[in-house]
Amino acid sequence: MTNEQILLETWRTLPTDKQLQVLEFIKSIQSNSSESESSYHPKTELGKKLWQIRNKAIAEGKIKLLDWEGIEQEIAQRRGETE
Missing domain, CATH: 1.10.1220 (Arc Repressor Mutant)
Incomplete structure (x- = not known):
């Protein structure tokens, strides 16, 4: 369940x-x-750049943030534990 x-x-x-x-x-x-x-707020220049890339990708719909169940499903899939 x-x-x-x-x-x-x-x-x-x-x-x-x-x-x-x-x-x-x-x-x-x-x-x-x-x-x-x-x-x-990222503290380093690299962190700021990565944060901008992340936010842009989310805004453009290129990536979807996973909820906890989605994370567990992806882990299981990568481990070959799903059908």
């Missing part, structure tokens, strides 16, 4: 007021991660 399935199953068992608390928590996590990512 994936994390997403576990979350959904757990979500369905919660009363409405608890579901709203979960939504508020998720919103707070999202805003914190956005703030921390935008406040990152």
Whole structure:
């Protein structure tokens, strides 16, 4: 069972007021991660150049940042553990 399935199953068992608390928590996590990512400043010239390349590639849709499950899937694929 994936994390997403576990979350959904757990979500369905919660009363409405608890579901709203979960939504508020998720919103707070999202805003914190956005703030921390935008406040990152590379310290070296190479770091600045790589950060610019990364941001440009994301903006142009050339790369997609993976979530945790996507990272695990890619690792498994590279190790030959998937079909």
